[in-house]
Every structure is written in C-alpha cells, then in structure tokens.
Amino acid sequence: MALPSSCTVLVVGSGNAGFSAAVAARQGAQDVILIDQCPESWAGGNSYFTAGAYRTVHGGKSDLLPLVNNVDEQTAEEIDIDPYTEADFYNDLSRMCGGRSDPELARILVQDSTQAIQWLASNGIRFQLSSIARPTKSTVAFDSGGPGWDCAKVRGTPYNTGDVLNLAIRDAGAATAGNWSGCHSVAWDANAPSHAGDQEITNEFTKSGYPLGLMLNTAGKRFVDEGVDLRNFTYAKFGRAILGQPDRMAFQVWDSRMIPWLRDEEYREERVERITAPSITELASKLVPLGLRDPEEFIRTLDEYNTAVTAFQRENPAAKWDPAIKDGLSTQSSRVKLALPKTNWATPLDQGPFSQCGLLAA
Ligand SMILES: Cc1cc2nc3c(=O)[nH]c(=O)nc-3n(C[C@H](O)[C@H](O)[C@H](O)COP(=O)(O)OP(=O)(O)OC[C@H]3O[C@@H](n4cnc5c(N)ncnc54)[C@H](O)[C@@H]3O)c2cc1C
Structure with missing residues (x-):
C-alpha cells in the first residue's frame, strides 16, 4: 500500500500499544497512519498471542461487573471479589x-x-472475569543478550526484532536501564514451534499447572518451590528456572486427584501430549525416551516428596487443600523437611494414573 507523504501522527507497531496510541490519536488528529514491518497476516504483534490478562485497581464486584461480559445475574450473586487497592498493586x-x-x-x-x-472498554474491548468457569478458581522470550536465551522458544511474533532498541542504543546513545538481563519467561510446551508462536494455538502452549503438582528436571530433581506463591506471581519467573536446567527442559507431574483441576485452555487433550501411567515407576520408564536421564532419581524425588507431605498431614490433620489461597499445605513438618520445600498446595502424588507433560522455557 502506498503511504501518503505526510501525516499528523505516525504510529509504528500494530500491537496493543500501537493500536491504543492510534485510536487515541485519531480521537484528536484527523490523519493518523499506523505502520508495521510484519506482513499483514501477522498484524497484532505479541498482543495477538496474549491471554489478555489485565491487572487493575478496583473496588470489588461493583467496579468490575459492568466491564465484563461473562457473568450472569445468578453468578454475580454467588461470587465475591475483594477490592484490589493501589497499595495492593504497589506492594x-x-x-x-x-x-x-x-x-x-x-x-x-x-x-x-x-x-x-x-x-x-469504551472503545469496544470486551473483558471477561478470568476466574469464572475455570476449575482452578482461583513473549516472546526477550533476547536480553545473556547466555542461553537463544535456546528459549519464541511465544509470539517473529517480527519483534529489536531493531529500534538496537538503533536507539547503538546510534542514538540511549542507555540500558532496569533488569536488562531478566525477562518475562514462562513454562511452555516442549512440542511448541521454536522460532515463532502458532497463530491458532497462541497462548495455549502455556503450562502453568505446576502449583497442583511438581516439576522435575531431566536429572529427576525438583528445582523450584512450585507452591511458593499463587500462580500469577510465579509463572513469568519459572521459565528462566527451566532454562537453567540440564537439557533446558522439565517435566510437570500430577496424580489423578489433581488432573481435573488443570486449566482446560492449557492442558486439554487435543493440545498437549500427556504421558499417563498407572504408577510412578512406569511413568519414569515412559519418560526416558522423552529425555528423562535418571529415572531412579525421579522416583526417589517423588518418594521423598510423598513422605514429607504425609508427615505434614499427620501433624496438621485440620489443614485443608484450597487452590484459591495460599493454603499452607507444605512439605515441612517438625519430623521431615525437604531441602527444597513445596510451601503450599503440597498433596501426595500417590493416586494413579499419573500424568506429565514436557516443558521448555519461552
Ligand atoms: C503468548 C503470550 C501471552 C501473553 N500474555 C499476556 C497477558 O496475559 N497479559 C499481559 O499483560 N501481557 C501478556 N503478554 C505480553 C504482551 O503480549 C505484551 O506485553 C504486549 O502485547 C506488548 O504490546 P506492544 O503493542 O508493545 O507490542 P506487540 O503487540 O508485540 O506489537 C509490536 C509490533 O511492532 C512491530 N514492530 C517491531 N519492530 C518494528 C519495526 N522496526 N518497524 C515496524 N514495526 C515493528 C511488530 O511487528 C509488532 O506487530 C503475553 C505475550 C505472549 C507472547
């Protein structure tokens, strides 16, 4: 398409930021042009691939319900939403x-x-309350120049090439600031494509069901406290932890009690390769061809975990599993403590069939 020789506002990039800027500019200036370096079929940038989750200050139900379209009158009566204040957000x-x-x-x-x-919302964006109808009530991996990130999977558009950042730093004297070596990186399906997101599957490759189970590396060891906090506060950090593991890969494991709680949009059968087995030992054998190097250690880790959980439950018989809060169900009792605890939602993994899926950082 031929571009006019001038305009009042030129917006570069067709993602959320670009489109919001263009709409805002259009509400004032007449001639606004939005350009992007991607082919038209990739318009939308990473914004196209997101789960679209927004964090916002609100005063509770009365503020949120007028904005969302997935809560009927009966559900509105049944649910309760605590306010999320500016202080909460800052904290x-x-x-x-x-x-x-x-x-x-x-x-x-x-x-x-x-x-x-x-x-x-006033410009036509439709919002949904994200916890409704989910049983768990409850980016591209940025090439930051550090070792290993070139091995992370790209979750979204391949057209965020960083050219403008590079130009700014190299030619315009811009300084890097902030946590330059860090990034938002999640647990991502090991079977996902490496160098670009899938425009049909988009965010369904995310695998954030680890608070319901365990994550083990290919050496059969755990490497994070899967229950250290609610999923929303850990999922963007654990990709980096996976990237730091041998083979840059991990397995997520659940038993039959927790499998029904996995989010459909991340774990439905059509999307994910689930390996299921009637016992931990058989599961370990099935994982060897998928990359598990030390099945004995895998079994030992799960045994130790189960022993620790059982000891905690004996000491705290009134403690109840609750995925909506930090329930304090842990692996740390006065008798048994794991070197790497699971701090919340620690239930025994002892009821087959057991299931896992492979993960990579992205
Ligand atoms: C799978 C996935 C899930 C996510 N989920 C969430 C979520 O739930 N909530 C959340 O807040 N965030 C989420 N994010 C992060 C979110 O996508 C980004 O923060 C947001 O989309 C950034 O918007 P943007 O407009 O700045 O960039 P983008 O949407 O990436 O758009 C940038 C555009 O600029 C274009 N461009 C780049 N360089 C040039 C150039 N030199 N010249 C011209 N055009 C150029 C690109 O082609 C692209 O179209 C997710 C990201 C991914 C990949």
Whole structure:
C-alpha cells in the first residue's frame, strides 16, 4: 500500500500499544497512519498471542461487573471479589520486581490502571472475569543478550526484532536501564514451534499447572518451590528456572486427584501430549525416551516428596487443600523437611494414573 507523504501522527507497531496510541490519536488528529514491518497476516504483534490478562485497581464486584461480559445475574450473586487497592498493586509490583521498579512508571501503571481499562472498554474491548468457569478458581522470550536465551522458544511474533532498541542504543546513545538481563519467561510446551508462536494455538502452549503438582528436571530433581506463591506471581519467573536446567527442559507431574483441576485452555487433550501411567515407576520408564536421564532419581524425588507431605498431614490433620489461597499445605513438618520445600498446595502424588507433560522455557 502506498503511504501518503505526510501525516499528523505516525504510529509504528500494530500491537496493543500501537493500536491504543492510534485510536487515541485519531480521537484528536484527523490523519493518523499506523505502520508495521510484519506482513499483514501477522498484524497484532505479541498482543495477538496474549491471554489478555489485565491487572487493575478496583473496588470489588461493583467496579468490575459492568466491564465484563461473562457473568450472569445468578453468578454475580454467588461470587465475591475483594477490592484490589493501589497499595495492593504497589506492594505486588514491588515484591515481584525486588523493589527495583521505576517509581514514575510504577505510579502511572498503578494509578491509571482503572482509567485505562475503562477507556479500552469504551472503545469496544470486551473483558471477561478470568476466574469464572475455570476449575482452578482461583513473549516472546526477550533476547536480553545473556547466555542461553537463544535456546528459549519464541511465544509470539517473529517480527519483534529489536531493531529500534538496537538503533536507539547503538546510534542514538540511549542507555540500558532496569533488569536488562531478566525477562518475562514462562513454562511452555516442549512440542511448541521454536522460532515463532502458532497463530491458532497462541497462548495455549502455556503450562502453568505446576502449583497442583511438581516439576522435575531431566536429572529427576525438583528445582523450584512450585507452591511458593499463587500462580500469577510465579509463572513469568519459572521459565528462566527451566532454562537453567540440564537439557533446558522439565517435566510437570500430577496424580489423578489433581488432573481435573488443570486449566482446560492449557492442558486439554487435543493440545498437549500427556504421558499417563498407572504408577510412578512406569511413568519414569515412559519418560526416558522423552529425555528423562535418571529415572531412579525421579522416583526417589517423588518418594521423598510423598513422605514429607504425609508427615505434614499427620501433624496438621485440620489443614485443608484450597487452590484459591495460599493454603499452607507444605512439605515441612517438625519430623521431615525437604531441602527444597513445596510451601503450599503440597498433596501426595500417590493416586494413579499419573500424568506429565514436557516443558521448555519461552
Ligand atoms: C503468548 C503470550 C501471552 C501473553 N500474555 C499476556 C497477558 O496475559 N497479559 C499481559 O499483560 N501481557 C501478556 N503478554 C505480553 C504482551 O503480549 C505484551 O506485553 C504486549 O502485547 C506488548 O504490546 P506492544 O503493542 O508493545 O507490542 P506487540 O503487540 O508485540 O506489537 C509490536 C509490533 O511492532 C512491530 N514492530 C517491531 N519492530 C518494528 C519495526 N522496526 N518497524 C515496524 N514495526 C515493528 C511488530 O511487528 C509488532 O506487530 C503475553 C505475550 C505472549 C507472547
């Protein structure tokens, strides 16, 4: 398409940021042009691939229900949503960023969050309450120049090539700032394509059901506390932990009690290769051709975990599993403690059939 020789506002990039900027500009200026380096079929950038989850300050049900389209009257009566205040948002942000967020950017993110949602809704964006109808009530991996990231899978568009960042740093004297070696990186299906997202499957390759089970590396060892916090506060960090494992890969394991709680949009049979076996020993053998190097250690890790969970449950018979809160069901009792605890949602993995899926960081 031939571009006009001039315009009042030129927007570069056709993702959320670009389209929001273009719409906002169009509400003032007449001639707004949006360009992108991708072919038309890839318009939308990473925004096309997202789960579209938004975090916003709100005062509870009365603020949120007018914005969403998936809550009928009866459900509205049944659910309760605590307010999420500016202080809550600041605290979560600070905790996740180790206190290193830029104060001015944090202020804009937090204080403008409600207004941004309302503006998007007024421009036709439809929102849904993300916990409705899910049993768990409850990016591209950025090439940051560090070792190993070239092995992470790309979750979205292959056209976020970083050219403008490179130009800014190399030619315009921009300085790098913030956590430059870090990135948002998740557990991603090992069978997903490596160098670009899949435009049909999009975010369904995400595999964030680990709080319901365990993650073991190919040496048969656990490497993170799967229950250290609610999934929303850990999923973007654990991709990096997987990338740091031998073979840059891990297995997620659940027993038959937890399998029904896995999110359909991440684990439905049509999308994921699930390996199922009636016992842990048989599961370990089935995983060897998929990359498990030490099946004995895999079995030992699960045995030790089960022993620790059982000891905790004996000591705390009133403790109840609850995936919606940090329920305190752990592997740490006065009698048995794991070197690497599972701090919440630690239930025994002892009822077959057992299931797993392979993971990579992305
Ligand atoms: C699978 C997945 C799930 C995600 N889930 C969530 C989520 O639930 N919630 C959330 O908040 N975030 C999520 N994210 C992150 C979110 O996608 C991004 O933060 C957001 O989309 C960024 O929007 P953007 O407009 O800045 O960039 P993008 O949407 O990536 O758009 C950038 C556009 O710029 C174009 N471009 C790049 N370089 C050039 C150039 N030199 N010249 C011209 N055009 C160029 C690209 O082709 C692209 O179309 C997810 C990301 C992925 C990949």
